[in-house]
Amino acid sequence: MDMPSSISITAVPGISCASGYIGIKRDERPDAALFICDQKAAYAGVFTTNQFRSACVESALERLHGGKQVKAVLITSGNANAGTGLAGRADTELLAAGVAEQLDCQADEVIVLHTGVIGVPMHAERLLPRLRNLVAAADRTSEAGIAAATAMMTTDTFPKTSVRAIHTGQYSGMIGGVAKGAGMIHPRLATMLSLIVTDLPVHPVALQRALVKAVKPSFNAISVDGDTSPNDSVILLATGTGTEVITEQSKEFSDFCDALTEVAQELAKMIVKDGEGATKxxxxxxxxxxxxxxxxxxxxxxxxxxxxxxxxxxxxxxxxxxxxxxxxxxxxxxxxxxxxxxxxxxxxxxxxxxxxxxxxxxxxxxxxxxxxxxxxxxxxxxxxxxxxxxxxxxxxxxxxxxx
Missing domain, CATH: 3.10.20.340 (ArgJ beta chain, C-terminal domain)
Known part of the structure; x- marks a missing residue:
């Protein structure tokens, strides 16, 4: 079911994107998408409950539990880096370090997500030269955002993006997201990756609560084939700064949750509409x-x-x-x-x-x-x-x- 989109995550102020081929896919199609925040962002995440988890999920969870802020998210497609042991975890961290070196930030401020074939060694060292070029090509244009959403795809047939403006109380801002997925889609999470970003200032605890709330009627309410991937991840970043932040007690929190749920549900529906071979x-x-x-x-x-x-x-x-x-x-x-x-x-x-x-x-x-x-x-x-x-x-x- 064809649903191309011209909406870009770069509509959120302070976000730049890059994409390209770094050496994973055999046909040399773009296989890496990079999303960079001008300011380090508060970080929330929800991940697969499959006990067979990719190295990237373990890495992202470690950063979440450590209360880390995030400077960038790298998503690679073509290799899931799951079932690859300690070498697979080292590969994920090597890619994070490669991005961090170019951005002059800490490696644990970079989240790396993978999607693709399970059980194949990644050998990340061979990807680093092209990865450096990727960082240098980051851009704020709508085209850059759409290209990044496209580079995430495996069996997907169209890029999946959603953007909402939000005006609540004293705050005005944007919420934008990208997602990939067409097969291995089922709740707990529904292979499926999503990154959502807002420029609103949201406290990390409130950000996590809002994401859990938004995932329930969206990514946890879809199914293509009843299979749950070892890589499923939904990442939410808030780049807003200031002394006044949105907390769970803020009157604006409910409006933020509603807008976030709208974005998440739109992305989730796109995943189903792009279900592998789907006609209905x-x-x-x-x-x-x-x-x-x-x-x-x-x-x-x-x-x-x-x-x-x-x-x-x-x-x-x-x-x-x-x-x-x-x-x-x-x-x-x-x-x-x-x-x-x-x-x-x-x-x-x-x-x-x-x-x-x-x-x-x-x-x-x-x-x-x-x-x-x-x-x-x-x-x-x-x-x-x-x-x-x-x-x-x-x-x-x-x-x-x-x-």
Whole structure:
């Protein structure tokens, strides 16, 4: 699904970008993106819960727990640097040191993220000469920001960017983000990387709380294939300075969280729309849950069901697959109270399927974006989840990924 964007993270004041080929990808496409802050930034992060974690995740977590400020973020694509042992961690730190040397900052003020093939040694020393050229090419133009978002991509088909202006209380600023991801997408985090930057002055504790809050209805509410990467990372930086900073107690904190969530959700939806081989974007809205956990169980079970996803791909009007997925989700509900709508058409109510004529069914299933509404009628909890169809192209892309 083609969704090119001309919006750039460089719309956030104080951010410059560079991108290019440093020696990872075999076809010499751009494989590195560098994001530089004029001022060292407060840092928040949320990372994969997969116990098989890339060296870059371990490195970024160490910086987060150490309360480090961040001067730059380097994202490389083509090699995940996961399952590479102590040498892999040394490679990540060598790249951080290479950037730091050029920027005259400390190596632990540089975050390095990787994405790509798992289990292949990186041999970072061979990348350093071109990496130095990358630092020298940093620019504030919109084109530089889009090029950096493009260099992050692996199986993605378009760069993913989002920007919001925010005016709240005494503060005015920008929030901008980039993301990559098309496969290995599933909550805990949904391979997927994202960097979001704001020029507002936000206290580090508030920044982390805001990010955790924003990730829940965005990156943790999407699924392409049910797989969680060892590299998943969402980084949030705040470059604003001054004696007055936004804290959790500030009246502006809620507005900041709302704007941040909008950016995160827009990026997350782009990841789903760019799901490997995807032809349809499916929004699953669950209402009337007895608990928040029940809402998540139903949404996740439906979103990850291969039978549901292939039915959407084949435009096969088969609501029985959705009701079956709901039934096995483990959520509490009474079947006779359940209501299911697909594309605005009620297809299940009072414990039975409704009659839907063939023309209506074809019209609903032929849409590129389809909303599924599930009302459990068991409580007041609600939530949304975003997924895509499962296609022949997905199988082909992933069966040939390392070849």
């Amino acid at each position: 974007f499916i929004e699953i809205e669950v209402q009337g849950g007895a608990t928040e956990a029940d809402v998540e169980r139903v949404a996740s079970t439906v979103a990850t069901s291969p039978l549901v996803k292939t039915a959407f791909y084949g435009e096969d009007f088969n609501p029985g697959r959705i009701v079956s997925a709901i039934g096995r989700s483990g959520a509490h509900f009474v079947l006779n109270h359940l209501t299911l709508q697909i594309g605005g058409i009620t297809v299940f109510v009072h414990g039975a399927f409704t009659e839907v004529d063939e023309q209506t069914a074809k019209r609903v299933m032929s849409q590129s974006e389809i909303v599924v509404v599930i009302d459990l009628a068991a409580g007041s909890f609600a939530g949304r989840y975003f997924t895509c169809d499962l296609t022949h192209d997905y199988v082909q892309i992933n069966s040939e990924y390392t070849t």
